[in-house]
Amino acid sequence: MTNxxxxxxxxxxxxxxxxxxxxxxxxGKCVGFLIGITIKKSRYHFVFGDISLYxxxxxxxxxxxxxxxxxxxxxxxxxxxxxxxxxxxxPVTPYTPVADLLPSxxxxxxxxxxxxxxxxxxxxxGFPDPVCGYRPHFGNYPFSSLNQFLDNFQPPxxxxxxxxxxxxxxxxLGDVLSHAWNTTSASSDWDSTYQQWPSIVMSQVVQPLGMxxxxxxxxxxxxxxxxxxxxxxxxxxxxxxxxxxxxWALDSAGLGAGALSSTLDDMLTFLxxxxxxxxxxxxxxxxxTQQAWPSSxxxxxxxxxxxxxxxxxxxxxxxxxxxxxxxxxxxxxGVFVFGNTDEGSxxxxxNKGGRILLGKLRGTPAKxxxxxxxxxxxxxx
Numbered sequence: 001m002t003n004x005x006x007x008x009x010x011x012x013x014x015x016x017x018x019x020x021x022x023x024x025x026x027x028g029k030c031v032g033f034l035i036g037i038t039i040k041k042s043r044y045h046f047v048f049g050d051i052s053l054y055x056x057x058x059x060x061x062x063x064x065x066x067x068x069x070x071x072x073x074x075x076x077x078x079x080x081x082x083x084x085x086x087x088x089x090x091p092v093t094p095y096t097p098v099a100d101l102l103p104s105x106x107x108x109x110x111x112x113x114x115x116x117x118x119x120x121x122x123x124x125x126g127f128p129d130p131v132c133g134y135r136p137h138f139g140n141y142p143f144s145s146l147n148q149f150l151d152n153f154q155p156p157x158x159x160x161x162x163x164x165x166x167x168x169x170x171x172x173l174g175d176v177l178s179h180a181w182n183t184t185s186a187s188s189d190w191d192s193t194y195q196q197w198p199s200i201v202m203s204q205v206v207q208p209l210g211m212x213x214x215x216x217x218x219x220x221x222x223x224x225x226x227x228x229x230x231x232x233x234x235x236x237x238x239x240x241x242x243x244x245x246x247x248w249a250l251d252s253a254g255l256g257a258g259a260l261s262s263t264l265d266d267m268l269t270f271l272x273x274x275x276x277x278x279x280x281x282x283x284x285x286x287x288x289t290q291q292a293w294p295s296s297x298x299x300x301x302x303x304x305x306x307x308x309x310x311x312x313x314x315x316x317x318x319x320x321x322x323x324x325x326x327x328x329x330x331x332x333x334g335v336f337v338f339g340n341t342d343e344g345s346x347x348x349x350x351n352k353g354g355r356i357l358l359g360k361l362r363g364t365p366a367k368x369x370x371x372x373x374x375x376x377x378x379x380x381x
């Protein structure tokens with residue numbers, strides 16, 4: 001299906017039921033959506049509902065509006081892992097022990113077996129989901145809090161067996177890869193070499209792919225950042241409340257887990273790079289992220305990517321922003337969805353709608369990944 005009118009009808013059929021009416025707010029619905037599709041390198045952009053800018057400025061073209069991709073940033077961090085084998089100052093591989101890259105001041109507990117870098121990149125290290133410890137605000141995870149978490153946490157089972165989504169795992173992955181890229185020597189503390197994820201992800205992934213409107217520090221493009229909303233039902237009065245964009249501290253230990261912002265066209269560029277990897281070391285790294293880890297595919301994971309029936313996907317959520325991306329390389333199809341409303345079931349609509357859309361476009365339903373969940377859920381110490 002490459003007729004734009006037919007595509008628009010299909011997208012409307014899927015997403016219009018998830019569009020919330022500003023005058024009659026409903027749980028599980030978004031104020032507005034931006035949807036991008038790439039089919040054999042032809043791109044299509046659609047908007048439904050109400051999309052506006054936080055600044056109140058006039059809207060640019062919809063494809064140029066900046067939004068936060070949240071945990072979709074994890075795929076960018078995961079791409080740095082295989083790339084580090086050839087490009088980092090201190091080359092590492094997915095099989096490098098995490099402990100080899102930690103400061104000597106950290107007590108890293110591994111009672112059930114050695115944790116490797118690929119365990120962090122596949123959510124199989126046995127780490128908990130939420131970021132643990134003190135945070136001055138949502139986007140600032142001090143390295144002192146990360147240190148305290150690692151000193152006190154003990155994974156409840158052996159790594160590499162079970163899938164438990166983990167923000168601390170990807171935060172740590174971004175930090176230790178930063179260290180690998182910037183030094184060949186050991187460190188006694190969380191020095192500046194652990195704080196270079198923004199420059200590394202930009203220079204090694206974002207810029208080489210030509211993603212000119214993707215960034216960590218969004219202050220230069222703040223005037224074109226999408227307005228986000230939070231659905232509330234305080235006192236039985238439903239409302240879509242405008243909220244401020246996330247505030248990321250550029251020295252946070254958690255940047256690698258979700259700090260990138262981007263645009264619809266740039267994210268389609270990223271998806272096209274997954275479908276047609278470049279013929280260089282970055283392309284080789286992209287191919288590696290799409291492979292099953294472990295090779296048995298028991299985790300339903302690539303590096304950062306979630307795997308299912310011949311497609312890969314990833315979702316992300318931050319206050320006011322929900323995103324979903326997926327692609328089927330064999331069919332040369334990719335989809336990206338942005339919803340501007342924060343609330344658990346609204347995010348589910350973004351993910352479900354995106355998955356349905358990919359299935360319709362490729363002619364085969366896109367099934368959710370089958371993750372092996374652990375018998376014991378990891379919790380913060």
